[in-house]
Amino acid sequence: xxxxxxxxxxxxxxxxxxxxxxxxxxxxxxxxxxxxxxxxxxxxxxxxxxxxxxxxxxxxxxxxxxxxxxxx
Numbered sequence: 225x226x227x228x229x230x231x232x233x234x235x236x237x238x239x240x241x242x243x244x245x246x247x248x249x250x251x252x253x254x255x256x257x258x259x260x261x262x263x264x265x266x267x268x269x270x271x272x273x274x275x276x277x278x279x280x281x282x283x284x285x286x287x288x289x290x291x292x293x294x295x296x
Contacts (some may be wrong), residue, residue, distance in 0.1 A: 229288075229295065230288075231294070232253055232295045232296065233296040234287040234288060234290075234293045234294070234296075235294040235295075235296055236286070236287045236290065236293050237290055237292040237293050237294075239292070240286050240287055240290045240291070240292075240293055241285045242244060244283050244286055244287070247279065247282050247283055247286065248279070248283075251278070251279040251282075254275060255272060255275055257274075258271055258272060258275070265289060
């Protein structure tokens with residue numbers, strides 16, 4: 225059985241792990257800022273949900289496009 229690249233697990237390289245950590249710190253900082261500034265509301269909840277989605281895609285962009293990552 226073969227799994228197409230978009231659906232396969234991609235093990236990040238060491239460089240990729242460093243980039244992912246930097247992204248996670250940045251997204252965590254932004255989440256904290258949103259919670260600090262925006263009043264609890266539906267809009268804030270949506271902003272935080274979309275931030276999670278954005279983080280997921282940013283991390284995938286790092287790993288998926290890293291030629292030294294391993295596809296398992």
